Amino acid sequence: MKIQSVNGEPLPHDAKPFARMAVIGAGSWGTALAATAARSGAQVRLWGRSGDVVDAINRDHRNPAYISDVDLPESLLAVREMRDALRDADAAMIVVPSQSVRLVSRQVAAHAPAGIPIALCAKGIEGETGLLMTQVAEEELPGHPVGVVSGPTFARETALNHPTAAVAAFPFAYRDRLHPEDSAAARFAVTLTTESFRAYVSDDPIGVEVGGAVKNVIAIACGMMTGAGFAENTRAALITRGVDEMKALAEALGGRRETVTGLSGVGDLTLTCSSPTSRNMSLGQQLGQGTPRSDCFDGAPVVVEGEKNAKSVTDLARRLNVPIPICDTVRAILHDGTPIGDAFAALWARPIESEPRAMALSLTHPADDTAVQTLAERMS
Numbered sequence: 001m002k003i004q005s006v007n008g009e010p011l012p013h014d015a016k017p018f019a020r021m022a023v024i025g026a027g028s029w030g031t032a033l034a035a036t037a038a039r040s041g042a043q044v045r046l047w048g049r050s051g052d053v054v055d056a057i058n059r060d061h062r063n064p065a066y067i068s069d070v071d072l073p074e075s076l077l078a079v080r081e082m083r084d085a086l087r088d089a090d091a092a093m094i095v096v097p098s099q100s101v102r103l104v105s106r107q108v109a110a111h112a113p114a115g116i117p118i119a120l121c122a123k124g125i126e127g128e129t130g131l132l133m134t135q136v137a138e139e140e141l142p143g144h145p146v147g148v149v150s151g152p153t154f155a156r157e158t159a160l161n162h163p164t165a166a167v168a169a170f171p172f173a174y175r176d177r178l179h180p181e182d183s184a185a186a187r188f189a190v191t192l193t194t195e196s197f198r199a200y201v202s203d204d205p206i207g208v209e210v211g212g213a214v215k216n217v218i219a220i221a222c223g224m225m226t227g228a229g230f231a232e233n234t235r236a237a238l239i240t241r242g243v244d245e246m247k248a249l250a251e252a253l254g255g256r257r258e259t260v261t262g263l264s265g266v267g268d269l270t271l272t273c274s275s276p277t278s279r280n281m282s283l284g285q286q287l288g289q290g291t292p293r294s295d296c297f298d299g300a301p302v303v304v305e306g307e308k309n310a311k312s313v314t315d316l317a318r319r320l321n322v323p324i325p326i327c328d329t330v331r332a333i334l335h336d337g338t339p340i341g342d343a344f345a346a347l348w349a350r351p352i353e354s355e356p357r358a359m360a361l362s363l364t365h366p367a368d369d370t371a372v373q374t375l376a377e378r379m380s
């Protein structure tokens with residue numbers, strides 16, 4: 001399978017896939033990624049913390065706990081011990097929720113062969129530290145090249161071989177620029193590429209990660225407005241202005257604005273804000289319809305990354321002095337107890353700004369308090 005180019009430059013050679021891949025985390029996305037790498041020809045060992053799930057995957061070639069109706073490749077081996085997943089691995093992917101990445105990275109560090117590249121696949125920012133997932137892993141996995149795999153990729157569709165695209169991003173050292181086909185990013189990309197899964201290569205993990213972390217928060221906002229009865233104009237506005245928030249935060253962290261226009265930014269934002277298949281959009285919708293948080297998803301403990309990340313993303317942005325008003329609005333609702341109607345009416349009544357935000361312009365919003373309150377009531 002050929003990777004055609006890096007940043008528009010044709011590659012002189014084929015990249016070499018990883019022969020043995022460890023996938024750490026047997027939830028929906030870990031299972032889908034493991035299936036993808038196995039279908040591409042890698043020898044994949046999938047570690048899960050539930051022995052019953054591990055045994056069932058090996059016996060039935062289905063994961064009974066996540067995406068349970070999808071047939072998995074018979075070559076995919078699930079293991080109970082992390083050391084068995086990592087033994088002789090050429091590379092690993094860590095696929096657990098963002099707030100568990102530090103703990104799991106620490107466990108990986110105890111067993112991973114020295115220097116193997118590791119891709120983070122969670123979408124979020126660590127709450128206590130404000131660090132990106134790759135920065136957390138760099139602290140816990142010294143000596144390992146650390147990058148990210150991300151994109152608009154619902155796990156079930158990916159595992160069902162729907163045409164899907166994602167991006168593999170690692171920082172490029174000098175040698176990677178001379179031989180991009182040998183870079184960890186290119187090798188992850190070919191290892192994941194199948195006839196239906198198309199992986200792109202990037203040297204901007206920061207830009208890629210910011211897209212993945214912020215899009216979940218914006219998707220909650222889109223869901224809330226949809227749940228409150230608003231439709232396509234509102235959703236398009238939130239998506240577009242959400243891209244602006246991603247670009248500003250990516251740039252402040254040293255990533256590239258143009259990366260945000262790719263699969264992990266605009267791509268994933270579009271996906272996640274378009275469908276209640278998204279857990280983030282779905283949570284927002286349920287809350288927008290007035291469902292109490294404890295009753296959402298019928299009380300099931302569903303991973304909704306944007307919920308905790310509404311706080312971690314806005315904390316980080318405040319520290320960097322980057323205004324991200326949509327994310328602030330979601331935070332105010334989820335964490336500070338502001339009613340949905342009041343929070344969104346205030347978002348819409350902010351001073352008029354320029355687009356793009358480069359122009360230093362801020363004009364008083366002409367709507368009076370009564371009109372803003374009326375809009376708030378329509379959302380309640």
Ligand SMILES: NC(=O)C1=CN([C@@H]2O[C@H](COP(=O)(O)OP(=O)(O)OC[C@H]3O[C@@H](n4cnc5c(N)ncnc54)[C@H](OP(=O)(O)O)[C@@H]3O)[C@@H](O)[C@H]2O)C=CC1
Nearest residue numbers: 026027028029030096097098100122123153154155303305
């Ligand atoms: N699902 C999707 O479509 C996609 C998800 N992602 C991202 O992937 C990440 C994982 O999400 P996803 O797979 O969907 O979540 P799931 O809820 O489907 O699975 C989470 C998995 O992580 C395991 N886990 C949780 N905490 C720990 C821990 N401390 N130690 C070890 N294992 C742990 C869970 O084990 P257990 O079952 O025993 O609790 C479960 O196997 C998220 O950041 C998400 O945003 C990215 C792209 C697509």
Ligand SMILES: O=C(CO)COP(=O)(O)O
Nearest residue numbers: 151152153154278279280
């Ligand atoms: O990240 C995802 C798709 O790219 C999955 O989105 P949700 O976590 O909102 O379900």
